[in-house]
Amino acid sequence: MNAVSVGDSVVVYGPWGCGTCHACSQGRENYCPRAARLGIMPPGLGRPGALAEYLLVDSERHVVPIGDLDPVKTVPLTDAGLTPYHAIKRSMSKLEPGSVAVVIGAGGLGHVGIQLLRLMSAATVVALDIREESRELALRSGAHHALPSDSKAVGLVRELTDGAGADVVFDFVGAQVTLDLAAQMAGLDSHINIIGIGGGSLPVSFDSLPYGTRVSTSYWGTRSELIELVELAKQGAIDVHVERYELEEGPEVYKRMEAGKIQGRAVLVPAQRS
Ligand SMILES: [Zn+2]
Missing domain, CATH: 3.40.50.720 (NAD(P)-binding Rossmann-like Domain)
Incomplete structure (x- = not known):
């Protein structure tokens, strides 16, 4: 049985490791000693990331279902949380x-x-x-x-x-x-x-x-910690301050960020396909 099904909302765990070493077996893929050697790069840090309509994820273990949570408010938890x-x-x-x-x-x-x-x-x-x-x-x-x-x-x-x-x-x-x-x-x-x-x-x-x-x-976080954070969000315990933009506004948003004009986290949202 898969942990996720077509249509589910998920967030993506970013610091990918090999998945099999001692650190990864504890969910501490952010400290995987084999990732660099194997050329594993996190999405957005050396390989195509989330500034696209679709994001390729290499393994089911790298997504966490978020249920009914608002994806725009929840996605910053993957790093900012x-x-x-x-x-x-x-x-x-x-x-x-x-x-x-x-x-x-x-x-x-x-x-x-x-x-x-x-x-x-x-x-x-x-x-x-x-x-x-x-x-x-x-x-x-x-x-x-x-x-x-x-x-x-x-x-x-x-x-x-x-x-x-x-x-x-x-x-x-x-x-x-x-x-x-x-x-x-x-x-x-x-x-x-x-x-x-x-x-x-x-x-x-x-x-x-x-x-x-x-x-x-301190570098990023572990897989189990992202699962815990999503749980906290489901309990309504975290409220990320979000500025929402269209995907096309990306370059302008980066300029605003560089100028220190973004409050909290900016989230770029691709146009909804019907
Ligand atoms: Zn590993």
Whole structure:
């Protein structure tokens, strides 16, 4: 029996692995050590992706049925939801009641990350973003505080934590300026998660960061985590802020994204065929 039938709405799991190695057998295809060697490329990252009327998927295991959920509101979960969900799960041991989590960048991924942090933990959530509209989106998404990500942010986070600094910093930007902020506001025995691919670097040595700081990168998410996210969406627990466009508007949407004018996630929708 197939898990999906013709006509079903599905979302596509993106980070394809070989499907048979130890990591893949745990659903951790995002960390498949054989994918590069076998030339496996995710859709949209080296092979044709979803900016088309049809998307070829190599295996049934790479689709997750979404039932009656609105495909436009649900499709961003495959990245904008899965990436923060995976990063947060890796830091759950630090997200205890009374802890402080800082989210740098309240854009497509960050605003979902804030919702997930509120859903999955009792941590105080502080959002940092240079854009005022994104700070407003952060507050609507459940952040307790939303601050401009400038030089004053470090002092404000220290103030909020009685000098201790953040327990977990999620950097959804990853630029030099935001990684510097992350390093300056991290507390003792904290986690710094580098998620954004902004090209910055964070020097790590014994005394370059507070003692016990764990710095890690985090790539996309696992297959089982996407299934869990779809379950959360079915429960109405996640509300992705979506701007909807026609497929033909794609080039213009990319320009708007580059100019920082997209709120949340832009979704391009192909014309419906009758
Ligand atoms: Zn594998």
